[in-house]
Amino acid sequence: MPHNHIIMKYSKAFIHTERTINDKLDATSHKLSIQAGLIQQVSAGLYDFLPLGHKVLSKIESVIREELNAIDCQEISMPIVQPKELWEESGRWNVYGKEMLKFKNRDEREFCFGPTHEEVVIDLVRTKITSYKQFPFTLYQIGRKFRDEMRPKNGLLRGKEFMMKDAYSFHTSNEDLDREYNALRTAYFNIFNRLGLKVIGIPADPGEIGGDGSEEVVAFSKFGEDYFIEENGVATKIEENEVEKYSATHEVYRGIEVGHIFKLGTKYSSAMNFNFVNREGKKEPVIMGCYGIGVSRIVNAILEQNNDEKGIKWPVAVAPYTLSIIPLKYQGSEFEAVALELEKAFEKVGVSTLLDDRDMGMGAKIKDSDLIGVPFKIILGKRFSEAKEFELEFRATGEKKVLVYKGEETVKEILAMI
RNA sequence: CGGGGCGUAGCGUAGUCCGGUUAUCGCGCAUGGUUUGGGACCAUGAGGUCGCAGGUUCGAAUCCUGCCGCCCCGACCA
Structure with missing residues (x-):
């Protein structure tokens, strides 16, 4: 099946970030371009x-x-x-x-x-x-x-x-x-x-x-x-x-x-x-x-x-991905289905999305998303299992919005904000 | 091309001044287990021409000579 690469699973992406950076390097932009891969x-x-x-x-x-x-x-x-x-x-x-x-x-x-x-x-x-x-x-x-x-x-x-x-x-x-x-x-x-x-x-x-x-x-x-x-x-x-x-x-x-x-x-x-x-x-x-x-x-x-100190803050016009979807767990978890549903919905409207399906702690996944500068994050965590609540977070301002997931309606709501 | 600094595992580093067992530590990686909301933890393991060549020495990452590479500052450029 042809793939337009708007949607990407992190585990399959050739994205390799660095935790540390050579201290010989000088310019912020130079360091970031290497650290963020x-x-x-x-x-x-x-x-x-x-x-x-x-x-x-x-x-x-x-x-x-x-x-x-x-x-x-x-x-x-x-x-x-x-x-x-x-x-x-x-x-x-x-x-x-x-x-x-x-x-x-x-x-x-x-x-x-x-x-x-x-x-x-x-x-x-x-x-x-x-x-x-x-x-x-x-x-x-x-x-x-x-x-x-x-x-x-x-x-x-x-x-x-x-x-x-x-x-x-x-x-x-x-x-x-x-x-x-x-x-x-x-x-x-x-x-x-x-x-x-x-x-x-x-x-x-x-x-x-x-x-x-x-x-x-x-x-x-x-x-x-x-x-x-x-x-x-x-x-x-x-x-x-x-x-x-x-x-x-x-x-x-x-x-x-x-x-x-x-x-x-x-x-x-x-x-x-x-x-x-x-x-x-x-x-x-x-x-x-x-x-x-x-x-x-x-x-x-x-x-x-x-x-900023976390990494890159891409303007949406040049961001390699517009949106990160970060589930607490993925493979075989309760989050898998909804993450896929969101992914499909965003693909349909042409919003490039990076779905972080890696088996890692939430913190690490969030840090990577912030380092590589993805403008918006959807965070699916505990509160989703309890009340279908998730967070939409804005990289540029750090602002967070708590939303309740209601399928397509929610996708529209997100699109209006990003 | 002048001046300064650096080169040790995939990445980041200690050790170099003052030579001496098996080259340090962290991250990452592999396996197993415990974890799971802001870069988790335990155990085990793999991974190295110490930039290259020559020299000094009983012995060199460490000292000497030459070379190579990289970063930063100056004269030029998008």
């Missing part, structure tokens, strides 16, 4: 995503897709490995730096693991597009990037391999670029809002990627690598060594760069001979924008903003 380190800056982490990533990706598709961005997928020739054309093969991991294949041809995809996407589009009539449009992908960071840090916060959403827009005028840039900017704030992240936009230095203007979107966190101040509602990035200077007169904030949008202009199209034919029949370089979101980094940013 979201990720496992393979090597410095390289991580496995375990089922819980992978579910969270997928949910983040879904939110991004929905918001981008809503403004007519179109999803594509490009290869991770890229040939040297494209990078020589843009002039970046010898410029990008040691973060670009280069290698030769069996034919002695040179390639790199893509740290970004401007070259490849231009090569894709320039063969298909010739006329001004075919503009504008925006393509995006969600995939892996590789940057051979000299110092990977804090788990997913700065890995060598990471998940990124990169979008590229194509225009025949600067006005149209401005329009799309603003549309993407708005979409970004919608995305971060839905993900439950507190963020701020900061005008930025376009840096390596080059171009005419750019803005960073930064999620507040004391483990972030960006320092900034705010004045009259405008945030300004400062260097770490300027913190002392400003701290006398301003509040200095720290944050994680979760997004970055750029007006590229014609920098890459000119270099790579990417032109369109205008109304007058003459060639002009295509005007471009590019828009990044650090998808795997967002996991850390959310963790930084949503935790």
Whole structure:
């Protein structure tokens, strides 16, 4: 029977939490991501995503897709490995730096693991597009990037391999670029809002990627690598060594760069001979924008903003499971039937549920649920056998509600509260 | 790449300064029993190239040399 994995028995789930954590680790988010079994380190800056982490990533990706598709961005997928020739054309093969991991294949041809995809996407589009009539449009992908960071840090916060959403827009005028840039900017704030992240936009230095203007979107966190101040509602990035200077007169904030949008202009199209034919029949370089979101980094940013001493407090939009069902006993007990009944009811309405059927003490099961951050718990205990009473508990607030089980009616009651 | 720290069982650790029986403890795991509302208890058991290589020594987790890996701080990035 096909299974959508909305419903999972804990005993069958590949969920492995840790009671203790390596005391070398620093950032709260890094510790939690390992302790709650979201990720496992393979090597410095390289991580496995375990089922819980992978579910969270997928949910983040879904939110991004929905918001981008809503403004007519179109999803594509490009290869991770890229040939040297494209990078020589843009002039970046010898410029990008040691973060670009280069290698030769069996034919002695040179390639790199893509740290970004401007070259490849231009090569894709320039063969298909010739006329001004075919503009504008925006393509995006969600995939892996590789940057051979000299110092990977804090788990997913700065890995060598990471998940990124990169979008590229194509225009025949600067006005149209401005329009799309603003549309993407708005979409970004919608995305971060839905993900439950507190963020701020900061005008930025376009840096390596080059171009005419750019803005960073930064999620507040004391483990972030960006320092900034705010004045009259405008945030300004400062260097770490300027913190002392400003701290006398301003509040200095720290944050994680979760997004970055750029007006590229014609920098890459000119270099790579990417032109369109205008109304007058003459060639002009295509005007471009590019828009990044650090998808795997967002996991850390959310963790930084949503935790307590018990563990993770996932916003519902990204929680790997929405609900835990925790019976006092399961196999062969009086709780088994009702737990299954609830499970089925929630499956029907698409509420992802983790049924803790393990033969363990109630306390241990509750602690695990809280550590992995499930937003709602249904606790079936003694009072259920006595009076059909159970508890609905809210992870975010710690609030508990005692309810009486009356079948479907009760399921509706729960759905109204979660 | 500079500076600091670390590497002992699946995970977390003691021991290292000052070398000396069979390498410590907790968690987890296995078996049996007792438990069962906020990480239960008892008993028994399995599990180790002490990061790697070389050296000193009667003897090395411990001392010396070299290498590898990991974490944290700085210069760069989503």
